[in-house]
Amino acid sequence: MQKIVEVQNVEKIYGKAGEKQFKALSDVNFEVKPGEFVGIMGASGSGKTTLLNILSTLDTPTSGQVEIAGQDITKLNNNQMADFRANKIGFIFQDFNLLENLTAYENIALPLALQNKPAKSIKPAVSSIAEKLGLTEILNHYPTELSGGQKQRVAAARALVHEPSIVFGDEPTGALDSKSARALMDTLTKINREDNVSILLVTHDPFSASFCDRILFIKDGEIGQELKKEDVSRAEYYQEILDSLGTFAE
Amino acid sequence: MLNKLALSGIKHRIRDYSVLFSGLMIASAIFYMFMSLATNQTFLSSNSPAAATSFIFGFGIVLLAIITIVYVNYANTFLLSMRQKEYGMFMMLGAKSSKISRMIFVETFAIGAISTVIGTLIGILATGFVSKWIISVLDMQVKHFNSFYLPALLWTFVFFIVIFMFSAIRNSVSLRRSKVLTLLKRDSQPVKIKRNGVLKAIQAVLGLILLIIGYLSMWYAGQNPGFIYLGIPIALVTIVGGTYFTINSFVTAVIVMLKKNTKYSQKGLNNFTLSQLSFRINDYTKILSMVSIMFALALGAITVGLGFNNQIDNVVNGQNYYDVQLTNPDASQQKRLKSLNIDKKDVYNFKADDKNVYYRASEFKKQPLGFSQIDTQTMISKLGTSSDPSKSENARYELMNTRMPNQRTKEAKFVSDKAYSAINAKETTTVLVKTNSFKDNLAGIKAISKAEVKRYPVLKNAGGDKYSSYTLINGFFSGLEFMGFFLGIAFLAMLASCLMFKILSGANGDVKRYNMLYKIGTKQKVLRSAINKEIAVLFSVPAVLGIVHVLIGLQMFIKILYKPYAHIEIPFAIFIVLYLGYYFLTRYLYKKIVLK
Numbered sequence: 045m046q047k048i049v050e051v052q053n054v055e056k057i058y059g060k061a062g063e064k065q066f067k068a069l070s071d072v073n074f075e076v077k078p079g080e081f082v083g084i085m086g087a088s089g090s091g092k093t094t095l096l097n098i099l100s101t102l103d104t105p106t107s108g109q110v111e112i113a114g115q116d117i118t119k120l121n122n123n124q125m126a127d128f129r130a131n132k133i134g135f136i137f138q139d140f141n142l143l144e145n146l147t148a149y150e151n152i153a154l155p156l157a158l159q160n161k162p163a164k165s166i167k168p169a170v171s172s173i174a175e176k177l178g179l180t181e182i183l184n185h186y187p188t189e190l191s192g193g194q195k196q197r198v199a200a201a202r203a204l205v206h207e208p209s210i211v212f213g214d215e216p217t218g219a220l221d222s223k224s225a226r227a228l229m230d231t232l233t234k235i236n237r238e239d240n241v242s243i244l245l246v247t248h249d250p251f252s253a254s255f256c257d258r259i260l261f262i263k264d265g266e267i268g269q270e271l272k273k274e275d276v277s278r279a280e281y282y283q284e285i286l287d288s289l290g291t292f293a294e
Numbered sequence: 295m296l297n298k299l300a301l302s303g304i305k306h307r308i309r310d311y312s313v314l315f316s317g318l319m320i321a322s323a324i325f326y327m328f329m330s331l332a333t334n335q336t337f338l339s340s341n342s343p344a345a346a347t348s349f350i351f352g353f354g355i356v357l358l359a360i361i362t363i364v365y366v367n368y369a370n371t372f373l374l375s376m377r378q379k380e381y382g383m384f385m386m387l388g389a390k391s392s393k394i395s396r397m398i399f400v401e402t403f404a405i406g407a408i409s410t411v412i413g414t415l416i417g418i419l420a421t422g423f424v425s426k427w428i429i430s431v432l433d434m435q436v437k438h439f440n441s442f443y444l445p446a447l448l449w450t451f452v453f454f455i456v457i458f459m460f461s462a463i464r465n466s467v468s469l470r471r472s473k474v475l476t477l478l479k480r481d482s483q484p485v486k487i488k489r490n491g492v493l494k495a496i497q498a499v500l501g502l503i504l505l506i507i508g509y510l511s512m513w514y515a516g517q518n519p520g521f522i523y524l525g526i527p528i529a530l531v532t533i534v535g536g537t538y539f540t541i542n543s544f545v546t547a548v549i550v551m552l553k554k555n556t557k558y559s560q561k562g563l564n565n566f567t568l569s570q571l572s573f574r575i576n577d578y579t580k581i582l583s584m585v586s587i588m589f590a591l592a593l594g595a596i597t598v599g600l601g602f603n604n605q606i607d608n609v610v611n612g613q614n615y616y617d618v619q620l621t622n623p624d625a626s627q628q629k630r631l632k633s634l635n636i637d638k639k640d641v642y643n644f645k646a647d648d649k650n651v652y653y654r655a656s657e658f659k660k661q662p663l664g665f666s667q668i669d670t671q672t673m674i675s676k677l678g679t680s681s682d683p684s685k686s687e688n689a690r691y692e693l694m695n696t697r698m699p700n701q702r703t704k705e706a707k708f709v710s711d712k713a714y715s716a717i718n719a720k721e722t723t724t725v726l727v728k729t730n731s732f733k734d735n736l737a738g739i740k741a742i743s744k745a746e747v748k749r750y751p752v753l754k755n756a757g758g759d760k761y762s763s764y765t766l767i768n769g770f771f772s773g774l775e776f777m778g779f780f781l782g783i784a785f786l787a788m789l790a791s792c793l794m795f796k797i798l799s800g801a802n803g804d805v806k807r808y809n810m811l812y813k814i815g816t817k818q819k820v821l822r823s824a825i826n827k828e829i830a831v832l833f834s835v836p837a838v839l840g841i842v843h844v845l846i847g848l849q850m851f852i853k854i855l856y857k858p859y860a861h862i863e864i865p866f867a868i869f870i871v872l873y874l875g876y877y878f879l880t881r882y883l884y885k886k887i888v889l890k
Contacts, residue, residue, distance in 0.1 A: 131815070154811075156560070161560075163560040166560050
C-alpha cells in the first residue's frame, strides 16, 4: 500500500558550520498511511514545530528524505514547493490565520482560487464542505463576527476544500474553549473516517491527541515512543496517553 | 537601563526607523524649500507681475502646513505602532507609566528635532540644486533668489518644533492612558466591519454634485476673471468634499462590482486584493482625497508655469517677425549668420535726412517685408508680409524697429529707384533674417544680438530686435514659471511621500496576512504581483481624479493664458515620471517589510 507520508533519517541542524550549532531533529523516521489520523506529541522545544515545518515544505531538512504522496519534497524549488502546498496540503493553525478582510466563504474559496479553478466549480465545492462542517449559515460573515470555534471550523473548511492528500494541524485546539475544542476534534474525526482524509496533528494537549489512531512522542528532536489506539475507548486511550507522557517526560 | 533598552530597540528596527527618518527629512526639506520662496517678499515682488502671487503663496503656505501636520501625524502613528509593543513589555516588567511616557516623549521629540535639522540642510542644498536646474533648463532669469534664506529657516524650525512638541505630548498621553494588555496585543485587535449601503449611495450622489459645482465655479471664474477670488475658495471646498465622497463611495462601488464578478474575483489573489482595497479605502479616504487635491494643485502649478513659458514664445513671436536684424553687418557678423537655419533673409537699404528715412520701393516688391501683429483680444499673434509697407502700419512698425534708435522717430518714405539715387546721404544696409525656429536657434541668435550691441552700444537699452524682446518677456514670465515649477515639485514630493507613509504604516499589519498566504501555497511571484496591484490602485485613484481636476481647473486660465492646454503633455509627463518613482519606491519598501 502506498504511503502518504514517509520520513527517512531526517536531521535538522540550525547554525552555520563553525558556529554554535543546535540539532533540532535527529534521525527521525516514520510514515503515515492513507486515511490515518496521526498525532505528534511533545513538550515545547521538543522539535514538533520544526518537524511540521519540514513536512509542510516551509523549511528544509539538513539531511534525510521526506516523501509526501509519492513525491520527494526535499528536492523541490521554491515555486514547486508553493504549488505543492497549494495542491497537496491543507493547514489548520492554532490562531486560525483567517484573513479578516475576507468573508468566511471567501476564506474557504481561497485555495481553489489560488489553483485558478474555474469560478463555476468553486461555489459547489465551498458549499459542500461548508455544509459538512455546519458553516452554511455563516458563510457571509467576516471572521471578526464569528466565535473562536466557528473560526476554526472555517479554517478547517479552508484546509479541506481542495481535497488535499493530507491535512496538517498545528495545535488546532490551542486557542479554543473545551466545548469548541471537542466539537472540532469530532468534526476532524468524522471527516477522517467518512472521507478517508489523512490527518497529521501536532499537539501537546492529551485530550486532542486522544482522537488520533496513533501517537508519536517526540523529545529533544528524536521520536522515542509510539502509542496505538487499537480497540480501546477514547477515554481509556486518553489515560494511556497521560501515562505515556508521565514516563516519557522522565 | 530602560533608556539603553529603548535605544537597542531602535537599533533592531533600523530599517523601519530609516523609513521614518527619511520621510520626516523629506517633509522638513520640502517645507523649507517652499518657505524659501514664500517668505522672500523681495523675490516675489520682483519676479511676478501679478498682485495675486502673494495671495497664491499665502494659500500655498496654509495648504502645505495642513499637509505637513497630517504627514507628521501619519509618521507619528507609524512610530507609535512600532514602539507600543516594546513599551508595553517594559510596563509589564514593572516600569512606571510616567517613566514610559517620558521616554516616548523624548524619543518622539528627538526624532523630530534630528530629522528637522538634517531635513532643512537637505532643503537648502535641494533648493540650490532644483532652482539651478529649473533656471538652466527653462532659460530663466530669476532675481533675488537665495537657496539659504534665514527667515525661511527659522519658520521651518519653529513650525516643526511646535508640531513635534504636540506629537510628543500626544504620544506620551496616549501611552499613559493605554492598558498594558492593549499595548501588547494591539496587532491582534479585530478589524471593524462596516456595512452601510444607503449611506454610501447618498455619498456617491453628493460627491458627484459637489464635484460638478466645483468644476462649474472654476469654469465660470475662467470666463469672468473678477469671480476668481470667490471661485477658488468655492471650488476648493466643493472639490475637496466631492473628492472625499467620490473616493469613499464610488471606488468602493467599483470594488464591490468587481468582487461580484466571480470570473474575475475568484481567480488567484484577486479577491484578496479587492478586499484589501475595500478595507483600505475606508481607512484611506482622507489621505487619498488629500493626495488627489494636492496632485491637482501641484500638476496645475506646473502646467500653468509651463503655460507662461508657452506665453513667452507667443508674445515674443508677436513682437517681431524677424529673429535677427543687423545694421551694416561686418564679416564676423555675416559669418555668425551662417550658423543659423535660415528661412527668409531680406536686405534693405535706406538713406536718411533730418526728418525722413527713404527706402527703395522696388526692394520691397522683390522681397516683401515680413511683419507680425498681436491680436489683443485673443492674444494670438499673426504673421504677414507686405510688398508695399506704405500701405501697412504693422509693416512700417516692424521696419521702424529694425533701424538704429536715432532713426526710429523719422518717417519712412518709399521712393522710386530714381528718386532714391538722387538723395544725397549716406546709405545704410539692414539685413533681416527669419530662422526656422527662434527657440532652436536661440544660441546663435543670442551671439549675434550680443555682438550687434557691442558694435552699437546705443542698442543696449533701446533693443528693438527679437532677442531683446525675448530677454524682457522671459524675465517677466520666468518668475511665475519658476514659482509654478517649484510649487508643483514641492507639493508632489510631499503628497507622494504622505501616501507612501500611509501605505507603509499599514505594512506591519499585513505581514501576518502575506505570511499566511505564503503558507497555504501562494507563490512569491503571485504575492508580489498582488502587492503591486494593490499599491498601484492606491496610487492611481488620486492621480486619475487629480488629472481630471487639473484638466477642468485649467479653464480658470483660459483668458489669462494663451492656449493653456498647449503642450500639456510636458508637465503631465514630468509629473507622472516623478510620481511613478514614488510608486516604485513604496512598492519596494512595502515588499521589504511584508515579504520575508
